Amino acid sequence: MKTPRGERRRMSSFDIGSLARPNILALKPYSSARDEFTGAEGIFLDANENPFGSRNRYPDPHQRELKRVLSERNSIPAENIFIGNGSDEVIDMVYRVFCEPSHDRVIICPPTYGMYEVSANIHNVALVEVPLTEQFELDIDTILSHPAKVVFVCSPNNPTGNRLKNVERLLCEFKGIVVVDEAYIDFCDDPGFAGKVQEYPNLIVTRTFSKAWGLAAARVGIAYASREIIALMDKTKPPYNVSALNQEAALKALSEPGKFQERLNILLEQRGLLEVELIKLPIVRKIYPSDANFLLMKVDGANELYRYLVEEKVIVRNRHSVVPDCIRVTVGTPEENRALLQALKKYNDTI
Numbered sequence: 001m002k003t004p005r006g007e008r009r010r011m012s013s014f015d016i017g018s019l020a021r022p023n024i025l026a027l028k029p030y031s032s033a034r035d036e037f038t039g040a041e042g043i044f045l046d047a048n049e050n051p052f053g054s055r056n057r058y059p060d061p062h063q064r065e066l067k068r069v070l071s072e073r074n075s076i077p078a079e080n081i082f083i084g085n086g087s088d089e090v091i092d093m094v095y096r097v098f099c100e101p102s103h104d105r106v107i108i109c110p111p112t113y114g115m116y117e118v119s120a121n122i123h124n125v126a127l128v129e130v131p132l133t134e135q136f137e138l139d140i141d142t143i144l145s146h147p148a149k150v151v152f153v154c155s156p157n158n159p160t161g162n163r164l165k166n167v168e169r170l171l172c173e174f175k176g177i178v179v180v181d182e183a184y185i186d187f188c189d190d191p192g193f194a195g196k197v198q199e200y201p202n203l204i205v206t207r208t209f210s211k212a213w214g215l216a217a218a219r220v221g222i223a224y225a226s227r228e229i230i231a232l233m234d235k236t237k238p239p240y241n242v243s244a245l246n247q248e249a250a251l252k253a254l255s256e257p258g259k260f261q262e263r264l265n266i267l268l269e270q271r272g273l274l275e276v277e278l279i280k281l282p283i284v285r286k287i288y289p290s291d292a293n294f295l296l297m298k299v300d301g302a303n304e305l306y307r308y309l310v311e312e313k314v315i316v317r318n319r320h321s322v323v324p325d326c327i328r329v330t331v332g333t334p335e336e337n338r339a340l341l342q343a344l345k346k347y348n349d350t351i
């Protein structure tokens with residue numbers, strides 16, 4: 001199965017029709033005049049909008065301009081791009097399109113991002129947990145031993161921070177949909193899998209404007225996948241799922257690549273500095289290598305340290321319940337990071 005020839009055979013036998021929910025395949029989507037008529041020309045009396053005001057018109061339901069720019073930037077056709085109200089909506093969309101409530105199963109690989117599980121519970125879809133190995137890598141053989149509609153993998157993974165190896169093997173051998181969540185991909189020197197969606201018909205790559213692009217408030221997420229998968233997501237989404245304000249915010253960010261790079265460089269530099277400084281503290285046992293904008297650190301007494309930091313008005317994420325003794329710290333501005341280090345030094349002196 002791992003030979004190129006084997007891959008081709010498997011690809012040609014891949015049938016999206018047997019994975020998507022029958023009601024979604026048969027769905028006739030909501031249609032509006034804005035599907036056909038766009039732009040400022042013409043008198044628009046079709047959508048019961050208020051003719052007065054500056055935010056009075058519905059946004060482009062197909063986010064054409066945003067997709068055009070993303071398409072150009074990543075050399076991926078616009079037909080392979082879906083825009084969601086944050087990548088959390090993309091995750092929800094995967095369940096809506098592929099998972100029959102009370103019937104289908106989905107695989108997650110904990111410790112990982114919590115919304116895969118929450119979405120499964122919302123949709124009443126059974127979860128199979130195949131934990132990451134001790135080195136925080138995928139246990140591919142166990143994943144492959146479970147029949148499931150979808151497997152979610154997060155690379156770089158939240159909260160462990162590492163890129164996952166062997167995703168390609170999963171793409172070749174898993175019989176269902178492989179979602180690769182690349183929310184943090186911009187923080188590492190790796191093109192990720194978006195460029196491979198025309199090669200692997202079972203691949204969905206999710207990305208977001210919330211992290212490296214600095215637009216968490218705007219809620220703009222992306223899915224890259226085959227045309228067939230994108231068409232199913234498009235017809236399932238609410239017609240105006242991404243507001244005009246949010247589409248504009250994403251376009252503005254994309255039009256300022258210099259600013260993006262400058263901020264990214266600061267965050268990467270700060271990540272390095274934090275790593276160096278944190279490990280000097282006796283309460284810090286280990287800093288896990290990070291390909292993201294956060295550091296997972298093993299400490300003496302995670303719960304106590306977490307409570308202390310809250311009192312000091314420094315809010316971090318206590319991950320003790322999912323990775324024992326671990327706290328996850330987001331890389332902030334240089335001032336914020338200095339404040340974190342100062343608080344930790346003070347704590348260290350008092351114990």
Ligand SMILES: Cc1ncc(COP(=O)(O)O)c(C=O)c1O
Nearest residue numbers: 086087088113158183208210221
């Ligand atoms: C791995 C991962 N995926 C997705 C998301 C959600 O991103 P968005 O803000 O685009 O919904 C997060 C947010 O923390 C995340 O860590």
